Each structure stands twice: as C-alpha cells, then as structure tokens.
Amino acid sequence: MTTDSTTEQAAETPKSTEQDILYIGLDLGTSQSALATNSGLMVNTASVVGWPKDLISFKLHQKTILFGDECMRNRMSVNLFFPLEKGIISSPSHTGKKSEDSERKEAAPVEFIKYMISLAEPRENQQVYLVVGAPAEATAGDKQAIIKAAEGSVNSVLVASQPFLVAYGLGMYGFSLVVDIGAGTLDICRMHGTIPEESDQRTLFKAGTFIDDMLFDLLKMRYPNTQLTKMMARQFKEKYAYVGEMNEQISVELLLDKKLSRCDITREMKEACESILSDIISSLKELITGFDPEFQADLRENILLAGCVSHMKGLPQAIEHGLFELGPVKVDTVEDPVFAGAIGALKLCQDMPISEWRRM
Ligand SMILES: Nc1ncnc2c1ncn2[C@@H]1O[C@H](COP(=O)(O)OP(=O)(O)OP(=O)(O)O)[C@@H](O)[C@H]1O
Ligand SMILES: [Mg+2]
Known part of the structure; x- marks a missing residue:
C-alpha cells in the first residue's frame, strides 16, 4: 500500500509463514515511527495524532482524526497530540473529570498504534504478533504502558530495548556498543554474546x-x-x-x-x-571501563551509531577522539537509521518460537 504520508520499500527478509500470522516490528519513536512486516512492508511516519480544531477544519479534512505526516502538514488546522514523550507513553496526571484535552492525550498512544498496525495491512482473521522498541532503560511501568496501548490492536506484543533491536537486526550478537540517538532519548546498549542486562544499558535525555x-x-x-x-x-x-x-x-x-x-x-x-557529546563519551567510557578488561578492546572497536541524529557530520570522529585515551576506537554508522530498529524488531518477532508467544 502507499499513502502520501508514508514511504515504503521491500523489507530485507520477507518470509511467509504456514500459519496465518502477520509479524510486525515497530520502532515507536518520539518524533517518528517505523514498521517492518514479514509481508514485506516498510513504512514510516511522524509520531503524532491530530483532531480537527473546528467545523471548518473537519470540512477541510473530512476526517475526525488525522495521523502522522498528514497531521504535521495540516498542523495549523488540527490539535496535535504526541503519543510519546522522551521515548515513553506519559501516564495521565488528572484525577476527577477529564477535560477533552486530557482524554485526547490519553487516547493518542492507542489511536497511533492502531493506525500504525493498520498500515501493516493485517488481513481479516490474521493473527498479529508485534515487537516494539523502547528506550534502553525503560521501566517495567513504561513497557507495560506500551503493551496496554497495543493490546487492543494485536494478538500478542513484546517490548524490547531499542538499541538491542538494532544490534539484533544486524546480527551483531557478539561484542559491540550500539548508540541510538533519536529525538527524545539517546540509548546505549552493550552487547557481549548474551541478552543484555540492565547494567549494559543507558538512556540519556540529551538527544x-x-x-x-x-x-x-x-x-x-x-x-x-x-x-x-x-x-x-x-x-x-x-x-x-x-x-x-x-x-x-x-x-x-x-x-x-x-x-x-x-x-x-x-x-x-x-x-x-x-552539547550532547560529553554525556555520550562519559557513558561509553563507563560501559567500556566497567567491562572485563580482556574484552574492552572488542567493545571499543565495535561502536555503532543508529537513530537519525547519527547523520550529524563529524560525529564518529568526535566520539573516536573523545575515547582515544582508552586505546584504538572504531565508530561506524548504520546504513539505514530510519528502519534499523524496526527491522531488528521484525527479526526478533519472527525468531521467537510460537510456543513463547502463546505463553504471553
Ligand atoms: N541529518 C540529520 N542530522 C541531525 N539530526 C537529524 C538529521 N535528520 C534527522 N535528525 C533528527 O533525528 C531525530 C529523529 O531521529 P529518530 O527518528 O531516530 O528519533 P525517534 O525514534 O523519533 O526518537 P526516540 O528514539 O528518541 O524516541 C530528530 O531530532 C531529527 O530532527
Ligand atoms: Mg528511536
């Protein structure tokens, strides 16, 4: 499918399954979200939901709700609500009677995820399994909020660390440090051949x-x-x-x-x-020097930048320079920062045994 608010390419590893299951990898981002499916769709759009401001606006758009890039283009005539703040769904702060604004703020994440799933074009009666990327240090409550928002749109949902998904998608299971620099958060994950633990992850808010x-x-x-x-x-x-x-x-x-x-x-x-450099360097130093000294060189020489801020000119060299005291350092950038997380999420989604999904 194509809408003018989305882009679409052939997914890297389209795979059909015997059971009628649609697998979706979703990188739910603060500024934009991207998804990849096992049916070969890849779509990205701005993470935003909008309601027409008044009757004229409704007449203009002929819709009660707008999403994504279409919403941004029409931001003068719709009230915008961003489903994520700093990478997570913020919990409603109201008590008592809700205003229309607070109701919409609460509805935005659910509506947005529903919209993203619709872009994946599930067929009627098709089972939908979803893996979503979240900030590296998202709390159990943050992950639960994503699961709750997605529940009504899919059969099963799993939330995983965003930089971990980037590494997983690229098959980087061994030693590496993945730095995902997005709009709201800067997430770092230390990979070392096993599922990363809390101590391997960092989330910074200078992004x-x-x-x-x-x-x-x-x-x-x-x-x-x-x-x-x-x-x-x-x-x-x-x-x-x-x-x-x-x-x-x-x-x-x-x-x-x-x-x-x-x-x-x-x-x-x-x-x-x-202004974001010194925090990146000090977090990377901490993750390198806090690791087994015999394997620190393997981490230093495998640093990978993801997220769209990784486009910034001179960034790999600046990080290499900032860490040079520790020994030789090598920093690379992912080829496709828009879809790297979604592709990793799709891969994990497909690799999870059906029995594991059923247990969720
Ligand atoms: N060429 C570029 N140079 C620097 N920054 C860029 C460039 N292109 C996009 N950006 C910035 O990248 C950010 C969006 O990146 P990305 O899509 O990875 O973030 P996100 O997933 O929406 O956010 P988060 O991961 O924090 O939830 C925005 O701040 C955007 O302005
Ligand atoms: Mg992101």
Missing part, C-alpha cells in the same frame, strides 16, 4: 530535541529580532548539523526586522550539536 531547543535559544540570543520557531531550528539542524571542525560557513535565510536576510549560524550550530 535531537535537546539540540533543537539549544539552537533555538542561541539563535534567538544572536538575532533577537528574528521570527524563528523550534520547527525551523530543527530543520536547520537536519540540514547542517555538525560537530568538530568545519571550514564552510553555515548561513540561512531569516526574517530580521521584517527583512529577509542571510544569517550566519555556524557557531550556534556547533555549540548546540556538541
């Missing part, structure tokens, strides 16, 4: 959105009379993000004192992007 906020503040400080939004700061970041040294100057068009002007943002971009 893509943290950079957007900082870039926005820095630009507002340098150009106080400009019209700037956080979405614009995010778009600048997606185009020009870099760390380390760069010879070119970055300039963008901004409205300064109601006049379109070319503005230099090189220094601000560097400062905002580098």
Whole structure:
C-alpha cells in the first residue's frame, strides 16, 4: 500500500509463514515511527495524532482524526497530540473529570498504534504478533504502558530495548556498543554474546530535541529580532548539523526586522550539536571501563551509531577522539537509521518460537 504520508520499500527478509500470522516490528519513536512486516512492508511516519480544531477544519479534512505526516502538514488546522514523550507513553496526571484535552492525550498512544498496525495491512482473521522498541532503560511501568496501548490492536506484543533491536537486526550478537540517538532519548546498549542486562544499558535525555531547543535559544540570543520557531531550528539542524571542525560557513535565510536576510549560524550550530557529546563519551567510557578488561578492546572497536541524529557530520570522529585515551576506537554508522530498529524488531518477532508467544 502507499499513502502520501508514508514511504515504503521491500523489507530485507520477507518470509511467509504456514500459519496465518502477520509479524510486525515497530520502532515507536518520539518524533517518528517505523514498521517492518514479514509481508514485506516498510513504512514510516511522524509520531503524532491530530483532531480537527473546528467545523471548518473537519470540512477541510473530512476526517475526525488525522495521523502522522498528514497531521504535521495540516498542523495549523488540527490539535496535535504526541503519543510519546522522551521515548515513553506519559501516564495521565488528572484525577476527577477529564477535560477533552486530557482524554485526547490519553487516547493518542492507542489511536497511533492502531493506525500504525493498520498500515501493516493485517488481513481479516490474521493473527498479529508485534515487537516494539523502547528506550534502553525503560521501566517495567513504561513497557507495560506500551503493551496496554497495543493490546487492543494485536494478538500478542513484546517490548524490547531499542538499541538491542538494532544490534539484533544486524546480527551483531557478539561484542559491540550500539548508540541510538533519536529525538527524545539517546540509548546505549552493550552487547557481549548474551541478552543484555540492565547494567549494559543507558538512556540519556540529551538527544535531537535537546539540540533543537539549544539552537533555538542561541539563535534567538544572536538575532533577537528574528521570527524563528523550534520547527525551523530543527530543520536547520537536519540540514547542517555538525560537530568538530568545519571550514564552510553555515548561513540561512531569516526574517530580521521584517527583512529577509542571510544569517550566519555556524557557531550556534556547533555549540548546540556538541552539547550532547560529553554525556555520550562519559557513558561509553563507563560501559567500556566497567567491562572485563580482556574484552574492552572488542567493545571499543565495535561502536555503532543508529537513530537519525547519527547523520550529524563529524560525529564518529568526535566520539573516536573523545575515547582515544582508552586505546584504538572504531565508530561506524548504520546504513539505514530510519528502519534499523524496526527491522531488528521484525527479526526478533519472527525468531521467537510460537510456543513463547502463546505463553504471553
Ligand atoms: N541529518 C540529520 N542530522 C541531525 N539530526 C537529524 C538529521 N535528520 C534527522 N535528525 C533528527 O533525528 C531525530 C529523529 O531521529 P529518530 O527518528 O531516530 O528519533 P525517534 O525514534 O523519533 O526518537 P526516540 O528514539 O528518541 O524516541 C530528530 O531530532 C531529527 O530532527
Ligand atoms: Mg528511536
């Protein structure tokens, strides 16, 4: 299937099964979600749900609810609700009578997961098994909230650590450190030939959105009379993000004192992007030096960056530089940061014995 709000390619390992089961791997992300199915679908869209603001908006969209990229395109006429905050479903804080807003906030994760499952095109009477990626240090309660939101849409659901799923999808069962840098969280998982434990995982909250906020503040400080939004700061970041040294100057068009002007943002971009570096380096150091010294080199030489912030120019070199005191370091980036987690989730979904699913 194709909608203009989604992209679709052939999945890496399409497999048909004798039983009529649809296996889905879902990377449920703070800013975007991606899924892969055993029927060969791969789809991604923005993680957002929107309700038309009023009668005109309803007439315009002819829908009571909108999802994903369509929602973002129409953000002037719909009330947006983001199902995830910092990688998890936030629990409702209200008591007593609920306002329409709090009802929608609560409904958004369920509606969004239902929508994502519908993009996987389950056939009538087909069993649906789902594996979902969550932040590395998600609590039992965080995982339960995802399971609860998905329950009504699938027959069985399992939640696993997002960076672990990236490693699993790539068949990296041996020594490695996977760093998944998304919008809301930066998740690290130490792989060493067995199922990673809590002590192998880290979740940090300085990720893509943290950079957007900082870039926005820095630009507002340098150009106080400009019209700037956080979405614009995010778009600048997606185009020009870099760390380390760069010879070119970055300039963008901004409205300064109601006049379109070319503005230099090189220094601000560097400062905002580098603001997440020291935490990454110190967490990696901790996970390396806290490991059996005989195998630390195997970890250092197998660091893999995933998540879309891994596109940032100069990041692998900056991490290698930050860890060089420990010995030789090698940092690579996954080929497809949008789908790496979903593909790993699909692989785990297919590899789990049916008997295990039945026990859930
Ligand atoms: N070229 C780029 N350079 C830097 N950042 C980028 C680039 N492209 C996208 N991003 C940023 O990557 C983030 C989205 O990444 P990703 O899709 O991996 O996160 P997510 O899964 O939605 O979030 P999370 O994993 O934290 O729940 C956003 O902050 C986005 O602005
Ligand atoms: Mg993610």
